[in-house]
Ligand code: ADP
């Protein structure tokens with residue numbers, strides 16, 4: 001589904017990613033961990049196609065198509081979802097109306113007409129029940145005064161509605177409490193299938209107690225320096241990152 005070969009990328013002429021290789025197949029969950037500043041968020045932004053990042057070498061294939069020339073929007077329409085892609089507060093636009101528009105834009109890009117209203121309602125009901133999201137939340141203004149947990153709930157709801165093939169969740173270190181972690185974890189576990197894949201970027205070993213990854217990768221200084229199974233996450237929790245830095249720098 002996703003294949004990254006020797007990816008190099010820079011921001012403002014500063015090299016950040018220095019040769020990333022990664023392959024993600026349908027049904028897999030990959031966790032990407034690593035010390036602060038190692039390039040994790042940059043990697044997710046580059047995959048999603050954010051414009052401030054310049055790919056200087058290497059390739060990204062999604063469903064066997066080289067996506068280098070595609071805009072972030074076009075990538076989203078192809079089924080790549082990045083958390084925090086829509087962080088804006090929009091007074092007067094509800095959680096529901098926002099996602100309706102996003103779904104219809106995706107359909108339009110594929111040459112399809114708007115989703116019929118009854119079908120849309122059914123989908124909203126189905127997904128909000130699955131995720132245990134109440135009606136009141138769905139009618140709130142997008143992101144306005146949302147708590148950390150509510151932001152997560154909104155993101156997971158967007159993901160559930162859009163049904164991406166590849167979800168990239170970048171769980172930054174900005175004070176996620178245990179409730180927010182649980183919302184993310186239970187959402188991901190409910191939405192996971194053999195046809196979709198998740199790349200989970202996290203500082204929190206704890207999150208990986210709830211979402212069990214098939215693969216764990218350590219990103220350090222713009223490279224994946226170690227890959228393993230879920231036990232690698234436990235090892236990192238126990239020993240930190242210093243031993244990895246020493247291995248790399250030896
Ligand atoms: P991580 O998510 O692993 O903490 P980041 O990808 O956020 O790491 O950052 C990697 C490096 O790239 C850092 O040195 C950071 O300062 C730099 N960087 C990331 N985004 C930008 C940007 N938009 N402008 C300038 N520097 C950036």
Ligand code: MG
Nearest residue numbers: 036037038041
């Ligand atoms: Mg960071």
Ligand code: MG
Nearest residue numbers: 040041042172
């Ligand atoms: Mg980050």
